[in-house]
Amino acid sequence: MGRTRNYMESVEVLIVGAGPVGVTLGCELARRGVGFRLVDQATRPFEGSRGKTLQPRTLELMEDLGVIDRVLARGEPTPPIQVFSPNGAVDVETLFGDRVSTPSTPFPRPFTIAQNLTEDALRTRLAEMGGEIHYGTTLIALKQDEAGVVATLETESGLSQIRAAYVVGCDGGRSKVRQLLGIAFEGDTDESRRLYVADVRIDGLGRESWYSFRGPGGMLNLSPLATTDLYQLQASIPPTAPDEIDIEALQNIVTTRSRRDDIRITDMAWMSTWRMNVRLAAKYREGRVFLAGDACHVHSPAGAQGLNTGFQDACNLAWKLAAVLRGAPADLLSSYEEERRPIAAWMLGLTSALEAQAFEKKGFPTDREEGFLQLAINYRDSSLTAEHRRAPGGVVAGDRLPDATGLVAQGQTFRLFELVRGPRPVVIAVGQGWNATLADLRARYPQEALAIVTIAPGGIEDSNGHFAGGLGIDGDALMVVRPDKYIGFAGDHESAGEIVPYLARLLG
Ligand SMILES: Cc1cc2nc3c(=O)[nH]c(=O)nc-3n(C[C@H](O)[C@H](O)[C@H](O)COP(=O)(O)OP(=O)(O)OC[C@H]3O[C@@H](n4cnc5c(N)ncnc54)[C@H](O)[C@@H]3O)c2cc1C
CATH class of the missing domain: 3.40.30.120 (Glutaredoxin)
Incomplete structure (x- = not known):
């Protein structure tokens, strides 16, 4: 470890993690004139497509934040899904296909855009408002007292300390902030439910729909990512499958499960292995330090809720932090966990049920209730209502x-x-x-x-x-x-x- 500088900077809010949730929080604070430092241990933005579906409620708040035009320009309303069964039957399903815009609901259906493009739109908005991201900066320690928090950050040039009135851990499922606070991440990991997720270039497949191949070997989904030349590949895999895989092995999965030899992977831009991990933080807050996004809830990608829920966490917390920093009673901040944790608990149940449907069918789970759209989420029982x-x-x-x-x-x-x-x-x-x-x-x-x-x-x-x-x-x-x-x-x-x-x- 390097030396520690002996002066201490001071900010109103330190945001740890510049994924979609941290950048959203930065945007929401910037538009309220709150001084913040946004740090990320990575040296540059993440490039995989991961969370590729935005729910209507997210789009509504993105419009309010001023990012909607950029987001709409980089994606498309979720296209129809062609579902191929082993007996040769092909069903075409459109998620929430019967929903149209109404005066009360401008965005009726889910919208598909690669997560890296959503993040790019958010970063552009942040930069427009003068916000910066400090990459290559890792949070390693936190110490708080009644008046603030001292965070220790590590960069290539050594250690430094920064004092903040509040810290928000938007640092993902393995959250260092959550660990430093000693907050339990309650739930289960099921190693028998795993997926390869990859961004690939493919010959032999159209781009007008998603493709889902069902079969005894498992599920294979190939989804074109609008405004790119990539497809997101998702393939369920057995517990014994290796974590790393090359194009040839991925091609074998595609050929076997699609029962076609004309679909050829020509390039793999990104890949990762996902395992079923359903967990909820026991608390969203310890004193002046908060958790948001995957740092406090992780679950199945089925149903496309994670990024969307984290985005709403940031929208809920940001205005409360800004208000308290400008003189509102500090008690306002208690309503963050009160309002958001029950939503995450409900969402964990919703996505786990859909995940079970996917594993049972060995195919894309199309049977969805309207709750997934996040339009009906409410805070009727909140003490702030x-x-x-x-x-x-x-x-x-x-x-x-x-x-x-x-x-x-x-x-x-x-x-x-x-x-x-x-x-x-x-x-x-x-x-x-x-x-x-x-x-x-x-x-x-x-x-x-x-x-x-x-x-x-x-x-x-x-x-x-x-x-x-x-x-x-x-x-x-x-x-x-x-x-x-x-x-x-x-x-x-x-x-x-x-x-x-x-x-x-x-x-x-
Ligand atoms: C296959 C797959 C499909 C998905 N599909 C969807 C979908 O369709 N819709 C949806 O809503 N969600 C989806 N998700 C979930 C979505 O990707 C996540 O919920 C989202 O990325 C969470 O954002 P975040 O900002 O909370 O965390 P992350 O994106 O994980 O960002 C955390 C950031 O914190 C940084 N960090 C970590 N530790 C430190 C530290 N100590 N110091 C400084 N920085 C640190 C990391 O470098 C990272 O940049 C999917 C996920 C997967 C894997």
């Missing part, structure tokens, strides 16, 4: 804010997601009679901290009723949309005063 209406409509506090089209003001037409876009909470007053309440809020909070809009005749008009219809609002209502676009508070005229203590919890 306040539903005060006596007769709430279909959408209640704790739910995802649905989109709505046809909002009109000053001759301009826009969507609800455009109206609430940005890093701060938004108060939406629906109908008349809110002047005193809103004037009070304006006196308490500057516009940069709290946006306030009124949807009512003469103001922003709900021209086609999609807003009221989508939210199930019949009459007046007062709502707070959290920065992660969940409805935090909902009230009526009798309970309007409750919004003041509610916002104090979010903003101080």
Whole structure:
């Protein structure tokens, strides 16, 4: 080990790990003006396609973050899947193929994009906002007291220490942060369930669909990765199979399982061996140090939830960290684990059931419930959720804010997601009679901290009723949309005063 420098830098947040979750967290902090250091032990970005499916809820928040155009340009809506059975039958399945865009759901279906391209889009956004990634920098120790955390980092030039008000471990399934905190990673590893995953170039196969070959030897999936010349290969393998494999051995698997000799692998850009590992961190937080993404939950890739869930972790945690650093009560941070850990526990069950389906069928598991889309995730039971209406409509506090089209003001037409876009909470007053309440809020909070809009005749008009219809609002209502676009508070005229203590919890 090298020498330790004797001066200590100081930042508001240290993010350990610049995978998709760490970079998302960096973007979310950057857009709120929080000072952070983002470090990664790797010397450059990861290049494999791994998590190639983004769920609709992720796309919604990517739109809010300003990365959606780049993401949509580098992928495609998940294409149909041709499923080949040993008896020669071919079924064509389209995941959630009957779902179309609606005024409340702009992204109805899963979207396929290689994870390295998603990460590239996130890094570009981070750079636009002035964020940097410090590669070749490994966290090796943490020490915290009541006021902050001292982290020891190792680079080629030696050891250094940095002091941070908060540290977030986005450092993947083998998380050093989790280990240093002594947080148990509860669950099981099943060595009998393994997969080769590789990015390959192939001759002899079209690119208009995914291909899934079922057979007694196991499953083989070949999925073209849009905007590249690669396919992602997934092949289930027995416990005795070696971890490393060359093109020739991979070709044997392809020829045997596809029962075709015209599919030829010409190149292998990346490969890895995955083993079934289903684990959940016993805690997401110890003092001033948090875990997010794979650092606190790992599971089967079946169902495409990992990156998506980690992305939502980052969106949930970032605004709370920013708020507390700017004066909100520190207790706000307790709601991170309270809200996100139960979601991960539920998701572990969902993906394990799908994984079992895949191993039973020895093929691609196509039987999926809508929960995989992550649109129905809600925080209704969170201590941060306040539903005060006596007769709430279909959408209640704790739910995802649905989109709505046809909002009109000053001759301009826009969507609800455009109206609430940005890093701060938004108060939406629906109908008349809110002047005193809103004037009070304006006196308490500057516009940069709290946006306030009124949807009512003469103001922003709900021209086609999609807003009221989508939210199930019949009459007046007062709502707070959290920065992660969940409805935090909902009230009526009798309970309007409750919004003041509610916002104090979010903003101080
Ligand atoms: C085959 C496969 C298919 C998948 N398919 C999907 C899918 O379709 N959809 C989906 O949502 N998810 C999918 N996933 C899961 C997805 O890839 C992961 O959930 C995602 O990469 C997790 O991101 P992360 O940022 O939490 O961790 P990682 O991507 O693992 O990043 C962690 C980073 O931390 C760095 N690091 C580690 N230790 C240290 C340290 N001590 N100091 C500094 N840096 C450190 C690492 O270098 C790394 O860059 C799939 C995974 C696999 C393997």
